[in-house]
Amino acid sequence: MNDMRVAEARMQQQTDTKISARGVQVHYGDKHALKDVNVDILDKTVTAFIGPSGCGKSTFLRCINRMNDTIDICRVAGRIALDGEDIYDRRVDPVQLRARVGMVFQKPNPFPKSIYDNVAYGPRIHGLARNRAELDEIVEKSLRGAALWNEVKDRLNDPGTGLSGGQQQRLCIARAVATQPEVLLMDEPCSALDPIATGQIEELIDQLRTEFSLVIVTHSMQQAARVSQKTAFFHLGNLVEYGSTEDIFTNPRDPRTESYISGRIG
Numbered sequence: 295m296n297d298m299r300v301a302e303a304r305m306q307q308q309t310d311t312k313i314s315a316r317g318v319q320v321h322y323g324d325k326h327a328l329k330d331v332n333v334d335i336l337d338k339t340v341t342a343f344i345g346p347s348g349c350g351k352s353t354f355l356r357c358i359n360r361m362n363d364t365i366d367i368c369r370v371a372g373r374i375a376l377d378g379e380d381i382y383d384r385r386v387d388p389v390q391l392r393a394r395v396g397m398v399f400q401k402p403n404p405f406p407k408s409i410y411d412n413v414a415y416g417p418r419i420h421g422l423a424r425n426r427a428e429l430d431e432i433v434e435k436s437l438r439g440a441a442l443w444n445e446v447k448d449r450l451n452d453p454g455t456g457l458s459g460g461q462q463q464r465l466c467i468a469r470a471v472a473t474q475p476e477v478l479l480m481d482e483p484c485s486a487l488d489p490i491a492t493g494q495i496e497e498l499i500d501q502l503r504t505e506f507s508l509v510i511v512t513h514s515m516q517q518a519a520r521v522s523q524k525t526a527f528f529h530l531g532n533l534v535e536y537g538s539t540e541d542i543f544t545n546p547r548d549p550r551t552e553s554y555i556s557g558r559i560g
């Protein structure tokens with residue numbers, strides 16, 4: 295392929311829809327938490343969800359890998375498709391789905407296991423390695439992918455919980471990456487981290503987007519501006535505005551978005 299064709303192919307990738315949401319409504323009991331959300335999330339792109347506390351960002355993020363299934367009072371309606379397939383279809387196994395759509399939480403939550411076993415856990419339960427050598431390879435590749443390998447390669451049998459907060463969060467990213475996800479959901483992944491660890495995670499996010507689609511919930515507008523190419527602004531359960539991060543921050547169309555990004559609501 296000549297340079298032009300390569301550039302075109304890359305552009306093509308970035309406009310491919312990975313997740314498509316139509317008419318998504320979420321209730322927690324009587325509380326109507328998400329109202330008719332429609333959005334197409336692109337492949338190999340970082341999408342930031344921003345908006346004031348309680349506007350429904352995490353609720354929508356959790357819809358994308360059916361984490362809300364674990365909340366008894368939560369009801370999800372509408373359609374969310376991954377590569378065109380309805381993820382709420384009865385035939386979809388949520389455990390398999392969560393291997394394809396990984397998640398990293400606000401607080402690093404390594405399993406009480408060794409560093410190695412934290413990363414090997416997913417590949418083991420999903421049968422991704424035929425033998426120990428293959429598993430070792432996946433663990434190393436995932437830890438490298440999460441920019442943690444050099445710091446832990448000599449202590450893979452030490453407990454994951456013994457790492458620093460920033461290292462634990464990168465371990466959780468390695469654990470998610472180990473099942474070769476197509477989408478990685480991150481719910482305020484840096485809120486428990488110092489600026490240096492935050493910078494490392496942000497750099498990592500930028501590298502990972504060459505491989506798959508990332509969606510990040512963040513309260514930091516600077517972070518959204520630094521790491522994302524697309525931004526969705528939520529307010530009171532509505533997805534008010536979605537577009538290129540540059541447009542959302544420099545030329546918002548909706549007055550609610552404008553008020554939020556200029557600090558008048560929040």
Ligand SMILES: Nc1ncnc2c1ncn2[C@@H]1O[C@H](COP(=O)(O)OP(=O)(O)OP(=O)(O)O)[C@@H](O)[C@H]1O
Pocket residue numbers: 322325327345346347348349350351352353354365367
């Ligand atoms: N498990 C739950 N049970 C009942 N109500 C919930 C539950 N989780 C969220 N809600 C409600 O749904 C609404 C949206 O919450 P959500 O956590 O999605 O907002 P958010 O935008 O992520 O907020 P924050 O930025 O504070 O994390 C809120 O009114 C919240 O109180």
